[in-house]
Amino acid sequence: MNDDAEQPSGRLAIRTLAMPADTNPRGDIFGGWLLGQMDLAGGITAWSRANGRVATVGIESVRFLHPVNVGDVVNIYAEVVRIGTTSLTIKVDVWVERRSQLHRLVKVTEGMFIFVAIDEKSQKRPVPPS
Ligand SMILES: CC(C)(COP(=O)(O)OP(=O)(O)OC[C@H]1O[C@@H](n2cnc3c(N)ncnc32)[C@H](O)[C@@H]1OP(=O)(O)O)[C@@H](O)C(=O)NCCC(=O)NCCS
Numbered sequence: 001m002n003d004d005a006e007q008p009s010g011r012l013a014i015r016t017l018a019m020p021a022d023t024n025p026r027g028d029i030f031g032g033w034l035l036g037q038m039d040l041a042g043g044i045t046a047w048s049r050a051n052g053r054v055a056t057v058g059i060e061s062v063r064f065l066h067p068v069n070v071g072d073v074v075n076i077y078a079e080v081v082r083i084g085t086t087s088l089t090i091k092v093d094v095w096v097e098r099r100s101q102l103h104r105l106v107k108v109t110e111g112m113f114i115f116v117a118i119d120e121k122s123q124k125r126p127v128p129p130s
Contacts, residue, residue, distance in 0.1 A: 050117040
């Protein structure tokens with residue numbers, strides 16, 4: 001795993017590969033692509049806990065700690081950290097395995113995403129008890 005004291009928390013929600021198509025003009029992985037993947041990972045986690053549709057209403061914080069490179073294996077972990085009346089706060093962390101060092105996880109990005117449970121008319125609804 002990784003040499004650092006910190007380990008991934010939450011559940012692995014998405015595991016994918018950083019591709020050349022996801023780069024910015026400088027050839028680094030585009031932050032917007034990573035944010036989209038984090039939104040998906042948070043959405044899957046929120047959907048599961050809310051037992052149905054959710055919508056992203058806010059990103060409370062995002063911190064890009066290290067770059068993501070083409071060829072990195074991108075592991076996105078997500079966990080519910082707060083449940084309100086209709087909202088869920090999901091902690092979403094991204095850990096990569098570099099091509100040169102597979103199986104060693106490096107934390108590259110951390111974020112806090114807010115979702116709201118919605119009904120079939122896209123109106124907010126209470127998060128059901130677990
Ligand atoms: C989701 C939606 C129906 C919520 O309706 P709303 O009337 O705005 O709801 P509220 O203002 O009462 O907020 C609902 C909950 O979200 C929380 N919330 C809303 N915006 C927030 C933000 N920016 N940060 C943190 N929490 C937020 C509120 O505190 C509330 O939480 P609670 O019920 O647990 O106390 C509506 O905002 C919406 O449709 N937004 C667009 C969502 C969307 O399209 N997302 C995809 C973007 S491409």
